[in-house]
Amino acid sequence: MTDELTASPDQLRQDADDLLRRLVGTPEATFRDGQWEAIEALVAQRRRVLVVQRTGWGKSAVYFVATALRRSQGAGPTLIVSPLLALMRDQVAAAERAGIRALTINSANAEEWTDIAKALAVDEVDVLLVSPERLNNPRFREEQLPDLAARAGLLVVDEAHCVSDWGHDFRPDYRRIRDLLGDLPDDTPVLGTTATANARVVADVAEQLGGGEVLTLRGPLARDSLRLGVLRLPTAQMRLAWLVSHLDELTGSGIIYTLTVSAADDIAALLRDAGHVVRAYTGRTDDAERRAAEEALRDNQVKALVATSALGMGFDKPDLGFVVHVGAPASPIAYYQQVGRAGRATERADVLLLPGIEDVDIWRYFATASMPRQVQADAVLTALAEAGRPMSAAALEAVVDIRRTRLELLLKVLDVDGAVRRVSGGWTATGEPWTYDAERYARVTAAREAEAQSMLDYIASEDCRMAYLQRVLDDPTLDGYAPGSSPLDDRDRSVGGASYVVGDHAAADPGHAEQRTGRCGRCDRCAEPWYPSDVSTEAQQAATGQLARVGVAIEPRAMWPGGMDRLGVDVRGKIPVDERATSGRAVARLTDLGWGQRLREILAPHAADEPVPDAVLTACVDVLRTWGWERRPTGIVAVGSRRRPALVGSLAAGLARIGRLPLLGTLTPVDGGPTGEPGGNSAFRLAGVWDRLAVPPDVRDGLASVAGDTAGSGPTILLVDDLVDSRWTLTVAARALRHAGAGEVLPFALAVVA
Structure with missing residues (x-):
């Protein structure tokens, strides 16, 4: 050269x-x-x-x-x-x-x-x-x-x-x-x-x-090959049934995006059961399986990967034939980033969005999880300053009540702001002044809320789908585009004084912006809907069956969190086997497409405390029927609930009645019961429940009156609660019951958080 x-x-x-x-x-x-x-x-x-x-x-x-x-x-x-x-x-x-x-x-x-x-x-x-x-x-x-x-x-x-x-x-x-x-x-x-x-x-x-x-x-955003559409179906069953009915009609191979890991797993299982060749791809998929899945899609060995956003930036398959979303991303920008994977080297690629009513709740959860909170940031800085030495994230968890994933994100934010520094052995405070930029985070929150509304507007829009996305992304090659014409209002569209050139493959002059007409001529607004809207009876039955499935494992805790002595709890290392719970069950995850929706309504923070609905009780019985436990429960104990005593009490009573098991009573909340809110870290959640659930005399008498499976063994107890997040309430409750004479404790709950 x-x-x-x-x-x-x-x-x-x-x-x-x-x-x-x-x-x-x-x-x-x-x-x-x-x-x-x-x-x-x-x-x-x-x-x-x-x-x-x-x-x-x-x-x-x-x-x-x-x-x-x-x-x-x-x-x-x-x-x-x-x-x-x-x-x-x-x-x-x-x-x-x-x-x-x-x-x-x-x-x-x-x-x-x-x-x-x-x-x-x-x-x-x-x-x-x-x-x-x-x-x-x-x-x-x-x-x-x-x-x-x-x-x-x-x-x-x-x-x-x-x-x-x-x-x-x-x-x-x-x-x-x-x-x-x-x-x-x-x-x-x-x-x-x-x-x-x-x-x-x-x-x-x-x-x-x-x-x-x-x-x-x-350059311009529009891709002539993409054929956009939105199909609104009334239920999760109908959306899944549509996939079962019509996946093979989509050209080539592609990606089915979901908003949650559980949705990806459920949809992949349903499609495989229906005879479709698909794989799940999520943040929980290990690296070797991810590589194998990517290669399978590139080589057209699968019809689709059912994926979360873990399959996003960087995946390269120029002939990707379709992208289907079961649930809408939180912004048109994120949506375009994902659909832009399709149609790069094909004349046509189909892009279909199947939105759900639960999408907004999921957006809200992820949006709040990524924003630092001032009280938490102040707590971390104080802890590091007082320590005078590097502290790991695990050590910080015993000092500040922040869940590990949020804590690690907060440490990164403080690091890039210069307030903390990562060193060998953990993190230290730099001593540099740091102020929580509340105004900045409020602006970011407002911008994300506007983008979420813009996604809803995209779904409902009667205008050209592609032109709508071009406007939202401020594509200057769109005919009639002008700063301020985007659906997202009140945004500064300057480019900071930077030199600015717009180019396109077909432009003779690199500085020339090819003007688009504002109508793509292919989407379901410019032309007739290109996708079928019907679903077969068999597909609906299959989807209903998949979503009606119940039963999620609740794995027992095996280790105490580190640093518990700082919180006044004298435990460390492994939880003794004779103090542990056994593997338990819940009806569903709150994020599940099927029962998750119903349980979210019942367990919402402001939902009325009412007896368990008959349909939910029936689902609980189905879980128990298919559990496959080594020893059948010989008695039932409820966890005393501050928020939902009627719900938990009626659930325990209903299971006892149907299963013809003695209801031995309820663990009594001590000093107001467990403290803290869902979402904190393990150390503080354990400290918040430690010694706050007592085994009252009637439960002790009941345990003594119920025989074990073998001579000298204690009874097997079904421990009933409403919602499982950190698992420490069930862990401490099981420990108390084991100390009171229970031989085995089987946790059962309506739902787990994720």
């Missing part, structure tokens, strides 16, 4: 064309509009560039070609910050096709880190891919990042919308990139890429990448 230090602009372009053809393996390949402009800005001008282009446009081609050109100039390796392992795997494979040596440091290849470090030291690596979390790994941050920052030939921030807390997939660790940018030499080119961002997110990301110094290249 020509020495780029002396190469003319024409020679630079020729070398870039040659690299592109090697990358894609096609001698006739040419750059799409905007690709060369980005490469030239990075390589010849050493600029900071933000590329906002739809999925499949070829953002990876920009940074791989730019990498090869920069390496020929004698520059150091490209550092790519990438959010998902699946994305990293695809990028490593693409780099190899172009003769570029790409390696990745991530949690799944720890055994390779030493060899990678050696290869970096001798400059044998062209591209290093890391997750944003890796930027704060103490060893990587101290031993490798300074050298990489000093000699990197190019920094790439992939899925750059994650930098912005306005984005649909904000990740706190991405904000560390701003610090990394400050450590780069002034002439280090920087590329940010994303497929999904509205004007607010584009402005925020451009500002964080360098403000007015950033060249923003933004």
Whole structure:
């Protein structure tokens, strides 16, 4: 290749064309509009560039070609910050096709880190891919990042919308990139890429990448192959029945997105039972199974993956034939990011949304889970300051009442704000002043609420589906588009003074914005609905049967949380076997598509405390009938409930009557009963219930009067409660009953939280 230090602009372009053809393996390949402009800005001008282009446009081609050109100039390796392992795997494979040596440091290849470090030291690596979390790994941050920052030939921030807390997939660790940018030499080119961002997110990301110094290249969003539709069906049974009836009619293979893990598992099971070849893909799927599922879909060995958002950024299948959503994402931006996976290399791809009435409740839960709370942040900072030494997340749980996942997210937010720092052994307070930015979080909350309403408006809209999404994402190539025309009101659509260019494949002038007519001509608003709305009787019966299934395991706790002595509870290590509960059962998860909806209504915080409905009691009996326990219960005890005494009491009495078992009584709440609210961490939940459930005399007498299965053994007790979250109430209740003479305790509840 020509020495780029002396190469003319024409020679630079020729070398870039040659690299592109090697990358894609096609001698006739040419750059799409905007690709060369980005490469030239990075390589010849050493600029900071933000590329906002739809999925499949070829953002990876920009940074791989730019990498090869920069390496020929004698520059150091490209550092790519990438959010998902699946994305990293695809990028490593693409780099190899172009003769570029790409390696990745991530949690799944720890055994390779030493060899990678050696290869970096001798400059044998062209591209290093890391997750944003890796930027704060103490060893990587101290031993490798300074050298990489000093000699990197190019920094790439992939899925750059994650930098912005306005984005649909904000990740706190991405904000560390701003610090990394400050450590780069002034002439280090920087590329940010994303497929999904509205004007607010584009402005925020451009500002964080360098403000007015950033060249923003933004193309159109509309994809001619996508055929959008929304089919509103009255019940979860009907939505699942539609899939059973019509999945095979959809072209090729595709993705069925759900909002929850339990929904993905349930739908996959239903479709498999109906003869469809599908797999579930969720955040609980281990890495090896994920890889196998991705390959099965790429090779068309399955009709569909039934997936949560865990299958999102980075999955690459250009001929994906369809995307169906069972339940709507929380914003049109997140929706477009997922449907944009389809139709990249096909003439037609079907995109259908099957919304549900439960969607809004699920959106609300996830939205509140991601926002830091001031009282919790203050508690963490106080605990770290008073400790005077590093504390792990596990140790902090015994000091602050925050569940582990929320605690880890909060620590990341405090870290990127400079208030805490991750070090070997845990976290420490920096001593830097920190103020809870209530105004900022209120703005973010309001923006997300507006986006949720915009998703509802998309479902109900009589206008072109594609044009609606273009307006929401501020697509400037839409005919008649003007700032302020988006359904999301009162948003600043400036781009922070950044240079701004719009391009499209068909545009002769890279700066020309191709104007769209505002009508795609294919969706169910521009034309007649393209999808059938009927479902067969057999499919309805199958869906009803699937959703009517009951029975979820409640696994017993086996270990006490660490640090309980700080909370006045003298337990540690393993829970003694003779104090444990046995594996229990619940009717359903609250997130289940079937019984979850009914149980959410009964167990809602403000629902009236009423006797258990007959239909629910029947479902409970079905669970007991199919339990398969080793020893049948010989008596029933209820957990004393502060909120729902009528519900729990009637449930225990009803099961005793139907099962012809003695109702031995109710565990008595002590000093008001268990304290704390659902959602806290294990240590505080255990402390809140410890010694607050007493075994009253009538229950003790009942235990003594009921014989065990064998001589000398205590009775087997069915322990009845309403809702299981942390499992500590059942654990402490079972321990008390075992101490009072029970031989085995079988927990039973109406629902588990997740």
